[in-house]
Amino acid sequence: MSLAGLTATARRAFAVLAIAYLATASFPAAYYPVHPGLDVSWVYGLNELVYSPFRFGRDVNFTCGPLGFLLYPANLGHNVLLTIVFRTVTAAFFVLALGLLAPGRFVGLVLFAVAYGAALGIGLPFELHLLVVVAIAMVAAIERRSFPGLLAVAAISGPLWLMKFSVGIGAATVVFAAACAWHFFRGGKRSSTVAILLAHAASLLCVGWLEIGSLTDFWLWLRTSFEMASGYSTGMSLDPGWTDQKKGVAICALYLGAFAVLYRIRRSAALPLALLAGSMFLAFKAGFVREDAHVKNFFGLAGAALAVPLLTASSAKERIVSGLAVLMTLGLGVRAELKRNYLDATSFSEIATGKLGFVGIGRALHRRDTELWLDRVTAQGISDARLPDEMRRAIGTGTIAVMPWELVTCLANDLACVPLRTLQAYAAYTPYLDSIAAAQFADGRGPDFVLLHGVGGIDGRHLILDGPLLWRNLLDHYEPVRLEPRRLVLLRRRGFPARVDTVPLSSEQIQPGEWVGVPRTPGFIFAEMRFELTWLGRLVKLLHRIPAGFIELKHGSGATERHRLNFETSTNGLLVQPFAANIESLPTLFRGAEGDRVVALRITGSATRYYGEQISVQWLARSVR
DSSP: OGGGGOOOHHHHHHHHHHHHHHHHSOOOOOOOOOSSSSHHHHHHHHHTTTTTOOTTTTTTTOOTTTTTTGTTTOTTTTTTHHHHHHHHHHHHHHHHHHHOOTTTTTHHHHHHHHHHHHHHHHHHHHHHHHHHHHHHHHHHHTTOOOHHHHHHHHHHGGGGGGHHHHHHHHHHHHHHHHHHHHHHHHHOOOHHHHHHHHHHHHHHHHHHHHHHHHHHHHHHHHHHHHHHHHHHHSSSBBOOOOOOOHHHHHHHHHHHHHHHHHHOOOOGGHHHHOOOTTHHHHHHHHHBOSSSSHHHHHHHHHHHHHHHHHHHOSHHHHHHHHHHHHHHHHHHHHHHHTTTTTHHHHHHHHHHTTTHHHHHHHHHHTTTHHHHHHHHHHHHHGGGGGOHHHHHHHTOOEEEESSOOOOOHHHHHOOOOOOOOSSSGGGGOOOOHHHHHHHHSSSSSOSSEEEOOOOOOGGGGGHHHHHHHHHHHHHHHEEOOSOOTSEEEEEOSSSOOEEEEHHHEEEEETTTOEEEEOOOSSEEEEEEEEEOOOOHHHHHHHHSSOEEEEEEEETTTEEEEEEEEEGGGGOOOEEEESSSSSSSHHHHHHHHOOOOOOEEEEEEEGGGGGSSOOEEEEEEEEEEE
């Protein structure tokens, strides 16, 4: 018997089962035990900041906001409980939105459930699932001609900005598209369109004010978050040596093609794709700027977005168009993920069948057991982050910042930690971000100590080159504490600021690929480099990513080292001589010891194709006494 031949009672039963499956399969199971590591450290930081005196905007900023712990919960304070409440409310909201759309759409609901389960299986994360939920709720409100419903969804989605800034931007694009659809598809007044947008903005403002503490700090957080978002395409780009961009572009073409065909069949049939178009672009950017496992998020969202018209279809023709687009999109995604070992049959089946969702519901129902499990695993995990006794005694009760990222050290050693203004050092990837990170250590206002657990950054970057202004202030206001082991370096704030003299040496124009001599003069030598994006570079930065650029340093001994260079922050002045190639040589850097002198440098890498042929360099000599 076909689905269309079922009795009304059977249809209702299947509809209830489909909605129950969707609510279960999309329920997250992830919680985060704390242990050393880059990603877990920022997760710990987000959760710890909730109960600290430090505030977003004024004291700290990151790609996630003050409610980011709801996406990445660790067992600190009441965070697990609050996360369970949030996840449960989200599931109920999802069920409500589906319930409003379900009447008369039994076949579409079943097809949507199958396609959405597959999208979850190949990589739709909870944060992007939230955007799909908002879009479905907006479709339901528009179909029912409910202006109060649109206002409610717009307001409810406002705080998503405070969880993760990119998710907030995605939610805003859904709200904006829904407001326009209300005006053009349903004949809503312009004032009602503006009211929908204002409801979203007002909700963000009110919750942000409450969470961050003041409108001034809220504005600082907003300004800095936009800076992080705008600089991401250059500062965090990753080319793994292979690419699935053709598959990504093909999926985008399928999306646009499905939109055009559905719009021609029935304008309202294309509404879900219009609402999620902005989110698709953001997911494409996020997936292919750092082209690693992030691409799973794009493939998952693409499959989920194209599945929504299956739910809202009113004819077999619409279902065929949407179904073909979903099948081809999921096929491209699965093929890419299997090739890169991002997907296996076991993980796919656990997610797509709802098994992992049942685990998440079980953990939510047995919250205390979940918290005990997190505590047990965390206690084991942080044992490797214990500091030597001598170093711990030297720090005492003083305040301390940790670089480049290992914030778990704070928990493992019960330290009075002060977060970096960008939470982790690598996130200061624009001149503005570098300046606010540096300001934290200026004029004796910084923490008593700075703990460095390495000079290597992510993606082949180097800590000294990553934060030019930050390192000037560290050299001016801090000095190394003589301790063992040398794999960790402890800096102490000077009792009196050092006397600093800066002398301009010379300026010149250099070209990528050519070796340029470093002026031979005593003291610290800085190179202020100004790179100008071409019009092509600006377009590529907007739509995709600027690939990696590098700096090569040639020493007097003939040895050469190569590091990833962020061209944007180079204008703040790179310290090139003396240079600490590793953590062990860092203390000698603060003494200004010449060492194996850097005699020449050059700029290389694919990034140079997107900048002007001439690079302006201003050489500076700086003495610290």
